[in-house]
Amino acid sequence: MKPRSGSIEQTGFRFDMTHITPYDLIVQGKPARMWRGGSGDPLILIHGGVGDAELHWDANFEALAQHCDVIAPDLPASPQK
Secondary structure (H helix, E strand, O other): OEEOOOOOOOOOOOOOOOOEEEEEEEEOOEEEEEEEEEOOEEEEOOOOOOOOHHHHHOOOHHHHHOOEEEEEEOOOOOOOO
16 A cells, blocks of 8 residues: 655645545556545545545544544545546
8 A cells, every 4th residue: 555646735635634645556456545544443434425535524534533543445436536
């Protein structure tokens, strides 16, 4: 698992995401993305509907990362940026 390169602004975050890192992965030969950060008990955020994990959870990432190890994967049908 390797952090995605680029600054916070380049990855499209709307908030100061100092504790959340985006990761680009290959899962079963296909590109995938997840965000992870914080410390403590793991908390997996699963998004629904249209969009990706960033769209659904960016307003909550930082607050949750202060208390938990936040893991937010994009679901397989999510658009890749």
